[in-house]
C-alpha cells in the first residue's frame with residue numbers, strides 16, 4: 001500500500017494573528033495536491049485561530065505537549081487541552097527542544113506516548129548534529145532516539161506516528177541534505193521499523209525529511225523511495241510552501 005505523501009509546516013516561534021491569517025488564507029485559496037496530507041503548526045497562542053480558519057482538509061499541529069494529564073506545570077499544555085481546541089496533531093522532539101531546552105529522549109518518548117494515548121497523532125522528530133555526522137554516528141543517534149519511543153509505544157501506536165528526520169546541521173542553514181544522504185538515513189529508519197516494530201510499520205509509517213527544504217529542492221528529494229514528505233520550517237511561512245505541498249505533481 002503506497003504511503004500518503006505528507007507535508008508539515010512548522011512555523012516555529014514566528015508570526016502573529018495577522019500574518020498567520022494571511023498564510024492560512026493563502027493555503028485555503030491554493031490548489032493543493034489532493035494526494036498530499038498537509039498539517040500546519042503555528043505557535044500555541046494561534047492554534048485555535050488557525051483551526052478556525054484552515055480548510056478542514058488541512059491538519060493543525062501543536063509544536064509541543066506535556067507528558068502529564070494536568071496539574072502544577074506552569075506554562076505547559078496538556079493533551080486534553082489540545083483535543084479540547086480541536087487540535088489533532090503535535091510535533092514532538094524537535095531538535096530545537098532537544099538542544100535548546102535539553103529535552104531527553106525519555107521525556108520525548110513519554111510525551112509521545114501521552115499524546116497518542118490521548119488521541120493525538122505525532123510528528124516525531126529525530127536527527128543528528130553536525131559533530132555526530134562527522135563522527136559517523138548518524139544512524140547510531142537516530143536509532144537511539146527511535147528506541148526510546150519504541151520502549152513506550154505499542155506496535156499498533158506507530159500508526160499514529162509520522163517520523164521526521166531532520167539533520168540538525170540542515171535546519172535553518174540553507175544546507176539541505178543531498179538526496180543520497182536523505183535516502184540513506186530514511187532507508188535505515190525504515191529498516192529499523194521492520195526490525196524493531198513489525199513489517200506493517202515498516203511498510204506504512206511515513207518518514208519525512210526536514211532541514212532547509214525549499215521549492216527548489218523538494219522535487220528531487222521527493223523522488224527518493226523512502227522520502228514520504230517534508231517537515232518545512234522557514235519556507236512554510238511563504239507562499240512557496242504550496243509548491244512544496246505540490247512537489248509530486
Ligand SMILES: O=C(CO)COP(=O)(O)O
Pocket residue numbers: 010094166170171172173174210211212213231232233234235
Ligand atoms: O526545523 C525544521 C522543521 O521542523 C526545518 O526548518 P527549515 O526548513 O527552516 O530548515
